[in-house]
């Protein structure tokens with residue numbers, strides 16, 4: 001994998017348009033499919049509304065968003081209602097996020113958010129456009145990047161360093177089980193995964209996770225049995241090989257690879 005854009009011959013005229021062409025070409029030429037490891041992913045024909053790339057080996061679809069500044073807490077996306085419909089139908093693409101260095105014309109950070117991390121909890125409804133706007137009343141949405149657990153941000157390039165392909169593929173496989181959960185149940189699982197990440201230890205106790213009871217209550221105010229729900233989710237995460245039960249009330253995260 002090379003990190004520099006090959007299209008240096010394209011005159012740097014209208015900034016974002018050239019950059020879009022560089023980043024798309026880079027993905028096409030350099031990126032493997034994080035789902036199946038196929039060495040190439042292909043662009044969709046122009047004007048396909050759903051996604052930008054497809055793996056012809058496993059049919060996994062990808063959308064690309066690129067910018068020169070680091071991604072912040074949220075990213076602006078399309079129509080709120082369309083997003084909700086896609087989540088309900090589970091036909092949203094995986095999301096590639098690319099940060100580039102404009103002066104070096106090369107990739108700084110490149111990571112993928114697998115589509116199974118897209119749940120209602122990370123989609124923020126924006127205010128309708130003002131009556132004076134061309135599309136008055138239109139409602140867009142934000143993707144709340146800071147609400148996605150680390151396990152849902154799989155880096156292929158981090159800070160200019162290429163990550164080993166084996167590690168990328170292993171990280172992807174590790175959370176694929178989420179696809180088998182329906183979207184409502186997935187939200188809870190992902191929230192508990194986030195709490196476990198916030199505990200920040202390889203081995204932890206049930207009480208460490210119970211400390212986040214208040215946080216979960218604020219996300220799910222109608223749930224009266226948050227502790228019970230936490231125990232259930234930990235059980236699912238164990239059954240899916242995400243963590244192990246060491247002894248009663250004591251857990252250990254599985255290592256990244258394997």
Ligand SMILES: [Zn+2]
Pocket residue numbers: 033034035036037038055056057058059060
């Ligand atoms: Zn593939």
